[in-house]
Amino acid sequence: MEDEAPVIYGLEFQARALAAQAGETDQIRFIVGTQSLRQENQVHHIDFDDENNVINKNVFLHKEGEIWHISASTVDKDLLTTCYNKTSESKAEMKAALWKLPGDFDEVQSEDQSSHQSLNLICHLDGSDYGDMKSIMWHPSGDNSNVIGLADNHIIVWDIDTAGGSAKMSSSTGLEGKGQPKHTCSSWDPHHNSVQISTANDTYIRGWDLRTMKQTYVIENAHSQLVRDIDFNPNKQYYLVSCGDDCKVKFWDVRNVGQPLQILADHSHWVWSVRYNRFHDQLILSSSSDSRVILNNILSLSSEPYGHLIDNDDDDDDVDDRDNRESSPPQDGVIATYEEHEDSVYTVDWSAADPWVFASLSYDGRLVINRVPRAEKYKILL
Amino acid sequence: MLKMYYGLDEDKAGGASLDPCDIDGAHFKPDLYLGKLIQEKSLTELMDKESEMLRQIRSLDSDMQTLVYENYNKFISATDTIRKMKNDFRKMEDEMDHLASNMSRITVFSSNISHTLQDRRQNITKLAGVHSLLKKLQFLFELPARLKKCIEMKAYSQAVRYYTKSQQVLHQYQHMPSFQGINSDCSKIIKELTQNLKQQFRDKESTPKQLAECVDLLLQLHEPAEELCEEFLEHARQKLDCDIQELQHQINLLKNVNKTSETAPPSYLDTPMDVLEFVDCGCNGFLSNMCLVIASYNDMFLNRQQGSEDIDSIAVKKLVIFVNTLMELYFNAVQERVHIEKETGDNTLLVRALDRFHRRLQAMNKLLPDTDFSRAGTNIVSKAAQDRVNHYLESLKQHFTDCLTDIRQNLASPRLANKQEQSVNLTELLGNIQVTTLEQVKSVLINLQVFIASDITFAMKPYFRGPFCTHGVREGLVVSYIKMITDMCQDFCEGTSTPPPALLLILSRLCSDYESSTISYLITLTEEQFDMDPHVEVTSVSELCVNIKQTAQNLLSHYVKVQGLAISQMLRKSVETRDWLNTIEPRNVRAVMKRVVEDITSIDSLVGQLYEEGIKKERSSDSSRRAHSYSYASQQRRGQWNFTPSIDNSLMSNIQKLFSEKIEIFSTVEFSKVSVLTGIIKISLKTFMECVRLRIFGRYGLQQIQVDTYYLQLYLWRFVSDENLVQVLLDEIVCSTVHRCLDPSMMEPSVIELICERG
DSSP: OOOOSOEEEEOSSEEEEEEEOTTOOSSEEEEEEEEOSSSOEEEEEEEEETTTTEEEEEEEEETTOEEEEEEEOSSOTTEEEEEEEEEOSSOEEEEEEEEEOSSOHHHHHHSOSSSOEEOEEEEEEOOGGGOOEEEEEEOTTSOTTEEEEEESSEEEEEEEETTTTEEEEEEEEEOOOSSOOOEEEEEEOOSGGGOEEEEEETTEEEEEETTTTEEEEEETTSSSSOEEEEEEOSSSTTEEEEEETTSOEEEEETTBOSSOSEEEOOOSSOEEEEEEOSSOTTEEEEEETTSOEEEEEOGGGSSOOTTTTSTTTSOTTHHHHHHHHHHSOOOOEEEEEEOOOSSOEEEEEEOSSOTTEEEEEETTSEEEEEEOOHHHHHHHHO | OHHHHHHHHHHHHHSSTTOTTOTTSTTOOHHHHHHHHHHHOOHHHHHHHHHHHHHHHHHHHHHHHHHHHHHHHHHHHHHHHHHHHHHHHHHHHHHHHHHHHHHHHHHHHHHHHHHHHHHHHHHHHHHHHHHHHHHHHHHHHHHHHHHHHHHHTTOHHHHHHHHHHHHHHHHHTTTSHHHHHHHHHHHHHHHHHHHHHHHHHHOTTSOHHHHHHHHHHHHHTTOOHHHHHHHHHHHHHHHHHHHHHHHHHHHHHHHHHHHHTTTSOOOSTTOOOOHHHHHHHIIIIIIHHHHHHHHHHIIIIISOSSSOHHHHHHHHHHHHHHHHHHHHHHHHHHHHHHHHHTTSOOHHHHHHHHHHHHHHHHHHHHHSTTSOHHHHHHHHHHHHHHHHHHHHHHHHHHHHHHHHHHHHHHHHHHHHHOHHHHHHHHHHHHHHHHHHHHHHHHHHHHHHHGGGOTTOHHHHOHHHHHHIIIIIIIIIIIIHHHHHHHHHHHHHHHSSOOOOHHHHHHHHHHHHHIIIIIHHHHHHHHHHHTTOOTTSOOOOHHHHHHHHHHHHHHHHHHHHHHHHHHHHHHHHHHHHHSOSTTOOOOOSOOHHHHHHHHHHHHHHHHHHHHSOOOOOSSOOSOHHHHHHHHHHHHHHHHHHHHHOTTSOTHHHHHHHHHHSOOOOTTOOOOSSHHHHHHHHHHHHHHHHHHHHHTSOBOHHHHHHHHHHHHHHHHHHGGGSSOHHHHHHHHHHHHHHHHHTBSSOOOOOHHHHHHHHHHO
């Protein structure tokens, strides 16, 4: 069944945290963390049945506090981390923890729905010396032994031992600057043996080398206001995309930090999240507090720029094929604008399993699962 | 009788000759006649016949006797005459014999004489020949001396004449030693002569007439014409080069002066000529010399009858090459000079100079019909015109930039001094920039009109006028200027530079004014002043208008963004830096809110100066009504929360959103005050909300937000087009705050009111 209509799933609470279950490559799975100060927070494990266009869910309790950031292990599909807010009467602290889903999706589902299971805590990721935790990143290419956390103004690397349930901080580095610079977001470069990450604070984007824990590059004034999200191109080295409060999405080549490669200005308010499609990196998703999700096709900066970059490497057999394509040269531009949300959309992510499915989450707890329009899909495939 | 007889005979013979019975006939047969007579006639008749016949015989006899007698006399006289004649002839014969003998004697004598004289005659002719030869030889022997004398007397032409006369002879008898001597002498002298002539030819001081004579003589001396041409041109070139160098010198002088003008005032002697003088100098010096050269060259080498065809053509070619190279140099010089002129301001002088230059070239063109200098000249003129246009465009641009700088300064200075004053001058500034830019353009147009004044020759040429008016003035100047303004303004929107917001506002207004009237006015003015050809493809007014309209829109949007951002930044800082969990119970509206309202008020007054009010959706005369409904609404909401604290709170806002329109935060603004302010307020409040959502609030934190939002509500409604909008946004802020609050207990509306009124 190839229905183009979006599937909407409503959470009871407000929510900001969404991630694709990166370790699961067969089923379309997402995990969502809720934000509620006064109620018990939950982690929703969402399964999207592509055939029947139906959503199944498992709800787990997250007793520690409201979830600000969630990320799933790239190898072990049961592992995930959350950054949560622990509030007491007079103070609120952001902490991080490593969790394990209680069991396989279908097993859990068969059980009674009335009372939710809790997530199994493996260990806390302690970074309290460095301030509030912003986010946790898993190693992009499947090394499960360490994760990187982003504290207020520090980058922290933990060695984790999932079996033994412990995490040991192995290294960290600080960020110096005027005022009190605070990290907002980060991305782990999947290229070069995954030894680089990039972080953003205020209007800067910085690159770090994990081996030396030193800064390698900095893009000053990447956006005219706060940078909200960055993402590396999964298929093309050095390329990354960023978004921010200036309503723009910008593409960068980190070897040339003076000028952005391209600027998209399709949103009418802050852009909170931007994601490369893991398979077809010309597809760019961005979400904004103007409550829109926009899918862009940026062919010219992708790893498959038809017509100019791959020509020489291609086999001759492909010539005819390419000629056909060139007869109507594909243009960069917006593919679709999704307006199913009523509130600010803080996160968006592609499915890890299906290259054409993505989920977006708005503050009012509405999760929308959409597909890339079929016409566009065929254009890319054929 | 004889006669008769003969006659009868004749008749018989002629007429009835055949009749044998005709007695007079030739065939008369007497027997037949007699028998017939006897047979036919009677006796009497016979008798009669016989008697008649007898009578006739008798008369015939007598006639015969008479005739014989008569003829006898005649024979006698004839014999006499013949005898006499015989005598005479004999005498004559003697005479003749005498004559013949005389004649033969004469012949003998004359032959004798001629025989004796023959030798002498030959001698004489020989002598005469020798004489003339000797004369010639003498001339030849004297020739070197003569030639020398001639050369001494500078009578070169005579010398040449002598030489050419004798040359052939000398050449012929070259083999004889004496002649050879003469010949070599002569050639030496002639060489000297040639040398002299060449000397004279090369001499800078010699006049063209002298030159022409020299060339003439040299040609007669069979000097190769080609070389002469070359030499002549070489010679001419030196002179012309001098001229050009002079021109170049002037240019350098001017350049140096321009360079050093600040440091040292140039001495009087070194004062460079102005452009008119320069061109005059060029015309009088270089061009007239050039004309002279061409004319004399024509006289010397081209208009000769004897010159062979190919020499002519070579000569012409040489001349053309020569002239072309020199003219090129000259053109370069003029171009450079005119180019320098760009920096200075005087147009009329330049135009006059160009005109003179152009006219002069045309004259030159007539002289040398093969080449077309007027084209090159016109190119220079058009180039100069184009330069002027570019220069003016540059100065207009400069002026515009200056205006902007002025405005910036104006905007910057009073802000420090006095806030009241600042609000007054915005309209003035706008007026100023409008008037001055317009004036500037007008004056430039007037300046440029000089180029097409009717007394200027080149202005009348269609190939100058058309492009100049259309491409130069209209497209190159006016349209470019407008585009330049558009681009510059556009840069303010996109560039990383941060112009003062008020400047954006002024520019936006300027652009929209341009769109509504100024552009069409300028274009019409230009077209009138430069009477354009309407058929030429040009940038249309509407296109310019659309562009500048878009720019005005962008500027205004940018203004809204910038101002919205400024206020947003204030709000964000205030939300982010405060510890909302541990705040004390609100006693006051936070200072930042007052600041926000103050800023928005001042923005309002600024925008109000330049833009009209715009339409508001529903206007309420006092704020209390809104305040009341607001407090009512919040009361209601609070009640709900108090009673059902466990129910999902987002439901409330969701329902609310269903009924209210979606709010476009960075939507396009209209050209009205209300729209602009609505935009700014929307941006600010949205930021406020997003910031609130990122925080956690304690009870008093929530209450502080309540107070703040109420305060904002109290003051902001009057600025916006739709009060509901502010209401909705503020409600959402409070609502979000409630969500983010650990202990959501609301403040009493009455207390809020009290606090706000006190503040």
